[in-house]
Amino acid sequence: MSAIRVRGLRKAYRGAVAVDGIDLDVGSGEVFALLGPNGAGKSTTVEVLEGHRRRDGGEVLVLGQDPGRPSGAWRARIGIVLQSSKDAAELTVREAVAHFAGYYPDPRATDEVIDLVGLTGKAAARAGTLSGGQRRRLDVALGIVGRPELLFLDEPTTGFDPEARRRFWRLIRLLADEGTTILLTTHYLDEAEALADRVAVIARGRIVAEGAPTTLGGRATAEATVRWLGSDGPQVRRTAEPALLIAELARHGEPAELVVSRPTLEDVYLDLIGERA
Template sequence: MTALAVEVHGLRKRYGDVVAVDGLDLGIRHGEVFGLLGPNGAGKSTTVEILQGHRARDGGEVAVLGADPASADRAWRSRVGIVWQDESAPAELTVRETVRHFARYYPKPRDPEAVIALVGLEAKAGQRVKSLSGGQRRRLDVALGVIGGPELLLLDEPTTGFDPGARRQFWDLIRMLAAEGTTIVLTTHYLEEAEALADRLAVIAAGRVVAEGVPAALRDEFGTYATVEWQEPDGAPRAERTQTPTRTVAELMARFDGEIPGLKVTRPTLEDVYLRLTGQDGTGGPDGGGPHADGRNGTLGEDAR
C-alpha cells in the first residue's frame, strides 16, 4: 500500500471547447478527510466523477486505491463508496428495502439497520422513498454511499438540502468514518463544513488547484490582511486594513494612553481566503491577477463541472 489513497498528475478534461479540468494535481493520504472547494464550474464534480471511474479523462494519470479508475474491476468498485449530487434511490421501495437491496452489492456490507440509524432515518425506515422530503432523500443517498463499508468515500455536495441539525449529524458520521480509517473526499460549498471536517483542503479555480493545505495554514498564508476597528475621541468610527495588526494596536495605545474605545481586531476567515483565491473578492485572485499565476482567468460554461 502506498502512502496515497488518491494520486492525480496533470488531469485534463474538456467538454467541447470548454476546459473543465486543466492539468490538476492531487495527492490524498490514506485515512484523511480531504476537501475540494471551488465555485460552480471550477471542475470539482468532473474531478470526482473521474476518480469514481464514472467519467473518462482526456489526459493525465490517476490512481485510486492503487488502480486506474478507468479500467478498475468490480472488486475495486466495492471498495469505493459514492454519494452523487443526483438522487440514486428507487422511488417505489421503502427506505429499509432500498438500503438492504444496495447492501447485497457488496461483499462485506455494514448492517442496514445500523446505517439507517446512522443517517437519522429510523422513523422513516418503512416509508417509500418517494414520500421523503428532499433532505431525507439526501440522507438516504448518504446511507447508500456508506452501506458497503468503503475504504474510500467520495462525497459530492452531500449535505445539500440538510437542515442545520441534520448537517451536524452528518458531520458526526463523517468523523466516525474517518476515525475508523476511511479516506474521504468531500466537495462542498459550505465553508464552515469544510473547516469542521477536512484535514486538508484544495481550492480549485478554472480547473486547477490554486492552493492546498491545512485550513489554518491557508488562512495564515493567504489571509494577509486583518481589520482593526476603533472609535476616535469624537466618537467617529475608524477602521484600518493592515498586515501588521499588532503594530497598529500598539500605535493606537500610544495615542489613547490606555484603553482604545471600540477596539476590534478581525482576522480573515476561511471564507475570506476562499473568495480571494477564487478571485471573487474583487482582487482578482491570490496574486491580484486572477486564479492563475500567469494571469489567465477564463470563465467556464455551465456544463464545465
C-alpha cells in the same frame, strides 16, 4: 500512502477544456475538500476519480488502481454519494439500505446505518415520499453501508436543515476516526473548514491553491483588521502585527469595542476564484 494520486489530469468536451493538467494527492485517512465555482472542473475531476468518466490525459490512481479500468473488487472499496439521486423510490428506507448492503462483502448493519444518518423514524417510509433533505440522508446511508475505504461526497448536505447538517458533520468525523478517506465537494465553506484536513480550490480547470483551511492562500499570515471605537468615532487599521497595535492603544486606556479579524476562508476563496466584489 496516497489514497488518490493524480498527475496531469486533462479533460475536454468538444474542444472546451474542463480540466487542464491537475495534480492532486489525497492521503489515506484524510478528509479532503475540493472547492470551486460551478463550471470550474470540480465535478469532472471527481467523476474521473470515481470511474464514471474517461479522461483525455494524465495519470490517475485511486486506491492503487486506475479508475478508468475499474474492477468489481475495487468498486466495493469505494462509496459514492452523488449530487442527486432518485433510485429505489418504491423501496422503503430499510429495504433500500438492505438491498445496497448486499453488494458489499462486509456491510454495516442496516439499522445501524439508518440510525447514523438520522432516519430511524422513516425506516418504513418509501424513498419516493421523503423530503429533499431526508432523501439526501438516504443517499449518504447508501454510500456508507459498504464500509468504504474511500468515500466520495458530492454536495452531501444540500437541502439539510442546520440540525441535520451538524448530525452529518458528526458522522463524517466518526468515519474519519475509523480511517475512512473522504473526498468532499461542497459550496458551504463553513463545512469545508469544519471537516477538512486540507482543501484545494479549482478554478478554470486548474488547482489555484491547496492547503489546510487555516493557511489557504496565506490566510494565517495575512494582515489583520483591527477595529475599535476611538474618541473620534469608529477606527479601522490593517496591520501584520495586531498585538503591537493593541498594546499601543492600551497605553491610552482600554479601547472600546475592540475587534481583531483576519481574512475568512470565504474571503480567501473569493480572491482565488476571481470573484471578489
